[in-house]
Amino acid sequence: MNTQFKKGVLELIVLKAIVSDDLYGYQLVSRINEVIQVNEGTIYPLLKRLSNDRLLESYLKESTEGPPRKYYHITNLGLERYDALLSEWTDFSDNVNAYLKGVE
Amino acid sequence: MLKKEFLDVLNQKLSLISDKEREDILLEYGTYIDDKIASGVAEEEAVAGFGDVDELVKEILDAYKINTDSMDPFSNRADKTIDKVYVKVEELFSKLGNFSMNEIFHILFDAIVLVLIMLIGKVIVVDILCQFLLSMIFSFFVGFYMITDFMLSLCRILYLCLAIYFFVKVMAKRVERYRLHAHNVGVMDDIKDTWNDNIKSSDLPPTPERPLYHERKPRHLESDVLKVILVLAMIPVACVLIGSGIGLVVLIYVSAMYATTSAGLYCMDIAFVLGSLAILLMLVRAWPKRVDTNA
Numbered sequence A: 001m002n003t004q005f006k007k008g009v010l011e012l013i014v015l016k017a018i019v020s021d022d023l024y025g026y027q028l029v030s031r032i033n034e035v036i037q038v039n040e041g042t043i044y045p046l047l048k049r050l051s052n053d054r055l056l057e058s059y060l061k062e063s064t065e066g067p068p069r070k071y072y073h074i075t076n077l078g079l080e081r082y083d084a085l086l087s088e089w090t091d092f093s094d095n096v097n098a099y100l101k102g103v104e
Numbered sequence B: 001m002l003k004k005e006f007l008d009v010l011n012q013k014l015s016l017i018s019d020k021e022r023e024d025i026l027l028e029y030g031t032y033i034d035d036k037i038a039s040g041v042a043e044e045e046a047v048a049g050f051g052d053v054d055e056l057v058k059e060i061l062d063a064y065k066i067n068t069d070s071m072d073p074f075s076n077r078a079d080k081t082i083d084k085v086y087v088k089v090e091e092l093f094s095k096l097g098n099f100s101m102n103e104i105f106h107i108l109f110d111a112i113v114l115v116l117i118m119l120i121g122k123v124i125v126v127d128i129l130c131q132f133l134l135s136m137i138f139s140f141f142v143g144f145y146m147i148t149d150f151m152l153s154l155c156r157i158l159y160l161c162l163a164i165y166f167f168v169k170v171m172a173k174r175v176e177r178y179r180l181h182a183h184n185v186g187v188m189d190d191i192k193d194t195w196n197d198n199i200k201s202s203d204l205p206p207t208p209e210r211p212l213y214h215e216r217k218p219r220h221l222e223s224d225v226l227k228v229i230l231v232l233a234m235i236p237v238a239c240v241l242i243g244s245g246i247g248l249v250v251l252i253y254v255s256a257m258y259a260t261t262s263a264g265l266y267c268m269d270i271a272f273v274l275g276s277l278a279i280l281l282m283l284v285r286a287w288p289k290r291v292d293t294n295a
Helices: A003-019 A025-035 A040-052 A076-103 B003-013 B019-038 B043-048 B053-063 B074-096 B101-138 B145-179 B187-193 B221-258 B263-285
Strands: A056-061 A069-074
Touching (some): A003 A040, A025 A069, A040 B053, A069 A076, A069 B019, B003 B043, B003 B053
């Protein structure tokens, strides 16, 4: 799949994955990989960027095995951003789809 | 690549990021790999999932708002390499004292000048004067060639020792001058000054603070490079001058001793002397003006 497409939509998918419950890195990547195949390495920088923008916050939680895990939790700001992105995406994809259908 | 190796590489390449943040990143990637292995993926495969490490590093740095674009284009990389070499050399010399590249060039140049002066001195003192005197003295005693040769080599060794002593002494003084950033004192002044004692610190300007890298004035490297080229051009001309000068002396000697004169040889030799002198003067005129790095 076109990597440019993925890049644009990745933030929306990450926010969607984390809306319902807090997740740690590996879980998050697993969920995203159900929808699109992404380079696993790029998720961490994205999470870092979202944390910097205060859309996400992280906390450490003890795990049954190994070192404590870092969980990500969506903030109110993140929820707002998610809603905005979702409606933008819906409009955008509707328009593109409609146009493409019209051509055919 | 295995997990440890991967984390080591990451640690090294993310050195721009603060220790605390870096630890955090490494912990994240470490636990991620552990999770992946726990889910049944081989260690190597788990690491390979991250793709190209350099790409990954770029993305991470990007997320930390560290701009890596300027590091990418080839021309910039070449620039950086030159800069790196430059800084490395400067660092190396800085260990010896507080020198900038410009000063290092000056020291090298001064050394070349000194060696030249001593070579000329050797030709004049040992090869001409001593030989002449010795042959004058011992020509009265037939069969003392051995002693003449011995005395001559003694003279050579003596001159060599003196020259080395002189060179070391003057260069030590030069280096000290540059360490104190006294550019206004030329190498000739120091040569005249050699037999005085050490530099009086009172008549030197106070040592300026070494400026930080970005505050430094653009270096006048071009003028230094020009100087080196000029010196290199001067060496053969100076050799011609010395050679034709010796030739002239020999011609005069021969014509005085054997009463034979060759006008053509005289003309040629004088032409050589004047020609090389003119070229030498021209090169000296082309000498760049001393840049006052203290101002």
